[in-house]
Amino acid sequence: MNLKLCFASLLLVPSLSFAQPCNLQPNATYGPGKICNNQDVYLYGTSAVSGVTYSWTGSAGFSSSLQNPVISGLKAWHMPFTYVLSVAKAGCNTEYDTVIVNNIISVPHTPKIETDSVVCTGDTLRLWLETVSLVVTKGYIYGPNLPVSFSAVTTRDYVYIPNVSLADTGWYYAYATNNDTFKCYTDTSKLYIGTNIIVPRPATPPITTITATPGTTVGPWVTVTFKANTLAAGTKPKYQWRKNGVNIPGATDSIYTATTNVDIMNGDTLTVLVERGPVCIEDSISGPVTINVNLSIGENSKSKYGVYPNPSNGRFTIRYDAAKNEHPKIEVLNSVGQKISIQYLHNANSSQIILPTNIQNGIYYLRIQSANNTETMPLLINK
Numbered sequence: 001m002n003l004k005l006c007f008a009s010l011l012l013v014p015s016l017s018f019a020q021p022c023n024l025q026p027n028a029t030y031g032p033g034k035i036c037n038n039q040d041v042y043l044y045g046t047s048a049v050s051g052v053t054y055s056w057t058g059s060a061g062f063s064s065s066l067q068n069p070v071i072s073g074l075k076a077w078h079m080p081f082t083y084v085l086s087v088a089k090a091g092c093n094t095e096y097d098t099v100i101v102n103n104i105i106s107v108p109h110t111p112k113i114e115t116d117s118v119v120c121t122g123d124t125l126r127l128w129l130e131t132v133s134l135v136v137t138k139g140y141i142y143g144p145n146l147p148v149s150f151s152a153v154t155t156r157d158y159v160y161i162p163n164v165s166l167a168d169t170g171w172y173y174a175y176a177t178n179n180d181t182f183k184c185y186t187d188t189s190k191l192y193i194g195t196n197i198i199v200p201r202p203a204t205p206p207i208t209t210i211t212a213t214p215g216t217t218v219g220p221w222v223t224v225t226f227k228a229n230t231l232a233a234g235t236k237p238k239y240q241w242r243k244n245g246v247n248i249p250g251a252t253d254s255i256y257t258a259t260t261n262v263d264i265m266n267g268d269t270l271t272v273l274v275e276r277g278p279v280c281i282e283d284s285i286s287g288p289v290t291i292n293v294n295l296s297i298g299e300n301s302k303s304k305y306g307v308y309p310n311p312s313n314g315r316f317t318i319r320y321d322a323a324k325n326e327h328p329k330i331e332v333l334n335s336v337g338q339k340i341s342i343q344y345l346h347n348a349n350s351s352q353i354i355l356p357t358n359i360q361n362g363i364y365y366l367r368i369q370s371a372n373n374t375e376t377m378p379l380l381i382n383k
Contacts, residue, residue: 022092024049028085028099036184037107041071043099045085049092058083076104107184108137111153111176113191120201120280125161125193129153129174137186138179143172143193169194199280206284207231208274217292219376220261220365221333228254228272228286238275243268261365262337266293305368311380314355318368320345328370332379335363355381 025048030041045054045067054067059081062071074081080102088094111129119125129139131153139153145168149159153176161168172193176186208230218224228239241251243264248256256272258264269288276283305328306319320328332341332355340359345351364379 020091020093022049022089024052024087024089024092024095026085026087026095026097028083028097030083030099030101033103034182035074035101035104037075037104038073039104039184041074041081041101043069043071043083043085045087045097047087049089052087052089055086055088056083057086074101074104076106079104105178105180105182105184108153108176108178108186110186110189111137111139111174112189113141113172113174115191115193115197118197118199118279119164120199121165122163122201125164125168125198127151127159127161127172128156129176130156131176137176139174139176141172141174144168144170146172164198166195166198166200169198201280206237206274206276206281208272208284208286210270210272210286210289212289216289217294218260219294220378221337221367221376222260223374224258224260224264224291226256226258226270226272226289228256228274230254230274230284237281240273240275242271242273245269245271260291260293261335264291266291305375305377307366307377307379311382313383314357314359314381315352316379317350317352318345318366319350320368326370328368331367331369333365333367335365340364 027046029044031044032039032042035041043056043064045056047054054065056062056064056066056069059078062083071081080100082098082100085097085099086094087096109131111131114128114130116126127141129141129151131137131139137153139151140148141151141159142148146159146161151157151159151174170193171190173188173190175188177183208228211227211229213225213227214222216224226241230237237254239252239254241248241256256270260266264270268291270291271288272286274284274286307316308319309316318330328345330341330343330345330351330353331339332353333339341353341355343351343353359381361381361383364381365376366379367374367376
């Protein structure tokens with residue numbers, strides 16, 4: 001056989017390629033050394049040979065073609081996490097290394113700042129932390145004029161701010177850590193404390209006075225309107241009227257209406273308690289007003305009406321100055337307010353009134369009601 005021809009034939013046969021062990025020495029590591037929940041985890045891949053390509057696969061379907069990828073959102077309760085590094089090079093067998101992440105530290109839940117509902121300026125504001133975490137934690141609060149202060153999340157240690165003022169309003173912040181030597185920190189929560197919580201205290205206490213219409217010296221069975229006049233009582237004051245120091249049931253408005261010889265008697269004393277509203281205003285009680293029910297038999301010189309004779313035997317005349325076509329209503333009442341007689345005046349200037357013949361001697365009261373006026377005067381019967 002021609003050796004030259006044989007050698008030439010061999011040169012024409014396509015060459016065959018086979019991957020060879022290249023000792024790529026892949027090395028998979030991660031960092032940092034200790035990791036908190038949701039903290040970024042860094043995977044690091046290296047090789048003893050240059051010109052290689054890297055790829056990663058791992059837990060929860062993770063994959064990456066980066067040499068040093070970053071993983072986010074790992075949770076301690078899902079450990080361990082396994083990641084496989086693949087290192088490849090043309091003409092070489094692919095080689096692998098594995099790393100296991102199993103040192104993720106649980107982070108407590110973000111604490112919530114709690115406080116008293118309302119405090120007044122000059123009082124002490126109390127803050128504390130609440131959380132649903134079962135992890136033993138340490139909590140911290142800070143804010144305007146408040147350096148970082150410890151408040152245990154699990155046992156409710158209070159943080160006190162004495163003698164608060166409006167300078168203490170603003171944002172307050174809180175965070176917590178675990179009790180491990182390697183600290184993991186929660187997110188920061190915040191609470192705005194404004195004048196809805198720290199309420200200014202007025203410089204002067206409220207002052208309450210009472211006005212009475214038509215006055216405090218009136219006749220029997222006269223309707224008297226009492227009004228509480230209060231300065232610096234806040235936006236929502238509450239009222240309680242008192243008669244002789246005792247609360248009057250249902251009299252809880254700024255205006256109280258009473259009728260002499262029915263609701264109030266001669267010598268009764270009225271006061272009104274004004275409760276602060278809404279907060280940080282001292283309660284105020286008015287000075288007393290005393291009712292004087294005029295029992296005099298004499299006529300009122302300012303009255304539109306006159307009675308004669310008075311005393312009478314039950315037959316008397318009423319003179320009056322009424323408007324045209326006005327017919328005042330006449331009521332005669334006994335000492336306990338019972339109506340003895342009801343009549344209407346019809347004549348222009350005077351009318352005679354005749355009471356029942358069985359009426360007893362004593363003091364009675366004549367109440368005259370017109371469209372715009374009511375007057376009461378005493379009437380003496382002496383047969």
